[in-house]
Amino acid sequence: MALLQLERISAQYPGAAEPVLSDISLSLGPQQLLVALGPSGSGKTSLLNLIAGFVSPSAGRITLDGVPVQGPGAERGVVFQDDALLPWQDVLANVAFGLELAGVPRAQREQKAREMLALVDLADFAERRIWQLSGGQKQRVGLARALAADPRVLLMDEPFGALDAFTREQMQELLLQVWQRTAKPVFLITHDIEEAVFLATDLILLAPNPGRVVERLHLDFGQRYAAGESARSIKSDPRFIETREHVLARVFSQRREFA
Amino acid sequence: MSSLELPVTAKPTVAAPRVRRTLSTRWISGLTLASLLLLWWLVTAAEWIEPLFLPSPEAVLSKAWVLLTQGYMDSTLWQHLGASLSRIGLALGAAILTAIPIGIAIGHNRIARGILDPLIEFYRPIPPLAYLPLIVIWCGIGELSKVLLIYLAIFAPIAIATATGVRTVDPAKLRAAQSLGASKAQLIRHVILPSALPDILTGVRIGLGVGWSTLVAAELIAATSGLGFMVQSAAQFLVTDVVVLGILVIALIAFALEMGLRALQRKLVPWHGQSH
Numbered sequence: 001m002a003l004l005q006l007e008r009i010s011a012q013y014p015g016a017a018e019p020v021l022s023d024i025s026l027s028l029g030p031q032q033l034l035v036a037l038g039p040s041g042s043g044k045t046s047l048l049n050l051i052a053g054f055v056s057p058s059a060g061r062i063t064l065d066g067v068p069v070q071g072p073g074a075e076r077g078v079v080f081q082d083d084a085l086l087p088w089q090d091v092l093a094n095v096a097f098g099l100e101l102a103g104v105p106r107a108q109r110e111q112k113a114r115e116m117l118a119l120v121d122l123a124d125f126a127e128r129r130i131w132q133l134s135g136g137q138k139q140r141v142g143l144a145r146a147l148a149a150d151p152r153v154l155l156m157d158e159p160f161g162a163l164d165a166f167t168r169e170q171m172q173e174l175l176l177q178v179w180q181r182t183a184k185p186v187f188l189i190t191h192d193i194e195e196a197v198f199l200a201t202d203l204i205l206l207a208p209n210p211g212r213v214v215e216r217l218h219l220d221f222g223q224r225y226a227a228g229e230s231a232r233s234i235k236s237d238p239r240f241i242e243t244r245e246h247v248l249a250r251v252f253s254q255r256r257e258f259a
Numbered sequence: 260m261s262s263l264e265l266p267v268t269a270k271p272t273v274a275a276p277r278v279r280r281t282l283s284t285r286w287i288s289g290l291t292l293a294s295l296l297l298l299w300w301l302v303t304a305a306e307w308i309e310p311l312f313l314p315s316p317e318a319v320l321s322k323a324w325v326l327l328t329q330g331y332m333d334s335t336l337w338q339h340l341g342a343s344l345s346r347i348g349l350a351l352g353a354a355i356l357t358a359i360p361i362g363i364a365i366g367h368n369r370i371a372r373g374i375l376d377p378l379i380e381f382y383r384p385i386p387p388l389a390y391l392p393l394i395v396i397w398c399g400i401g402e403l404s405k406v407l408l409i410y411l412a413i414f415a416p417i418a419i420a421t422a423t424g425v426r427t428v429d430p431a432k433l434r435a436a437q438s439l440g441a442s443k444a445q446l447i448r449h450v451i452l453p454s455a456l457p458d459i460l461t462g463v464r465i466g467l468g469v470g471w472s473t474l475v476a477a478e479l480i481a482a483t484s485g486l487g488f489m490v491q492s493a494a495q496f497l498v499t500d501v502v503v504l505g506i507l508v509i510a511l512i513a514f515a516l517e518m519g520l521r522a523l524q525r526k527l528v529p530w531h532g533q534s535h
Binding site: 073 | 429431434436438440441442445449529533
């Protein structure tokens with residue numbers, strides 16, 4: 001099974017005095033949903049860009065199943081904050097795009113794309129144009145597109161950040177269902193504390209200047225949802241509230257430090 | 260209750276003027292054209308202006324029939340039109356085939372931009388008619404020199420528009436395609452080219468406008484067929500009705516080209532201008 005490893009990663013923009021990320025080590029394996037939580041400027045997006053291969057680290061090593069990560073590749077699927085779908089293709093072609101790039105014949109890739117659309121509850125939207133979709137639907141197409149290429153890990157860059165609160169909760173639940181069914185390791189970044197606590201099996205808290213890990217938590221709320229418990233009952237569980245408040249306190253203590 | 264009913268009763272009165280207003284804009288345009296034609300007919304029918312300066316609409320129409328059936332200067336109107344259209348068609352085809360790849364290279368590659376950008380920016384501001392004499396010296400007054408001139412006039416707008424389109428491709432879309440395993444060639448084919456297509460089509464529209472005026476001007480100077488030649492030789496013999504007819508046909512073609520390209524743009528890039 002897939003194992004993504006980051007060993008003592010640092011990143012620095014050319015010309016910048018301070019590194020964006022310093023000495024980050026983490027690993028992501030099967031059954032894991034790793035959430036990186038942090039305020040803006042803590043290097044969340046930089047961390048995801050490093051793993052995706054869009055930028056290279058200034059120090060350290062990133063490996064996937066022991067193979068060093070060099071540049072972007074289909075084995076690390078990415079879901080973007082602003083969907084990044086291609087408007088000249090319809091929904092089905094967007095989802096099948098990764099398979100088209102890989103040279104999979106049309107009938108086969110469209111069948112796979114329809115399966116993925118069904119997985120994200122968009123089975124009837126295959127022939128729609130992208131601009132006819134709502135924000136939440138676009139994010140689901142983005143998720144289906146990343147999954148259709150059958151990546152070994154799934155990277156999500158604040159995927160629900162631009163959605164309204166109601167849609168965001170639906171999407172979080174959908175993500176947990178998809179994660180459960182596909183058994184893909186997921187790395188997700190967010191600035192929403194409740195989202196982070198609800199989804200994560202492993203939560204890392206990042207602090208800015210330079211970006212670094214200040215706390216690691218092992219949580220099970222997402223697994224409880226996947227096991228059948230309702231989201232409302234989990235989120236009103238005293239343990240959930242306690243964890244959320246603990247994380248909130250940590251984030252605020254960071255703020256005071258830098259105020 | 261009354262506040263609930265109000266919008267219902269108000270709706271038709273709001274909707275009706277809007278429909279009338281969209282109609283009336285076209286009506287105004289139609290009315291303008293009609294009154295212009297009427298004025299033309301009036302001043303010629305009343306013989307306020309000599310036919311030598313402005314022939315009547317009927318004279319122009321009947322001349323059009325003569326030109327279509329018998330021709331003028333050894334060719335019918337169709338042949339003049341065909342000569343002009345085939346010149347611009349050839350030049351446009353060649354320009355599209357060369358300017359789009361070069362525009363992509365300029366937008367995509369630093370070295371290509373360094374080499375080609377100054378060349379294009381050097382000749383682009385020169386009015387094509389200014390270098391027509393040089394082209395005539397090099398290539399003679401055959402078809403080649405006219406097609407080459409129009410080609411050069413169309414090439415620059417398409418290449419520049421393509422380069423702009425390539426440079427403004429959404430980086431998130433490029434990254435998305437890369438993380439789905441796209442190679443460099445696949446990026447160009449599946450992301451960069453479709454992204455730049457609205458700009459390319461705008462470049463083609465501008466290029467065709469420039470090309471058409473250049474073509475007619477070139478035919479005025481050095482040609483033995485074509486709409487520009489027809490107008491020019493008719494003017495030398497003071498055959499004013501042919502001159503007026505030629506000008507009208509030239510305007511109609513330009514209008515048709517513009518409308519055709521707008522329709523093509525709507526068909527090829529329906530996502531352009533959508534809130535995406």
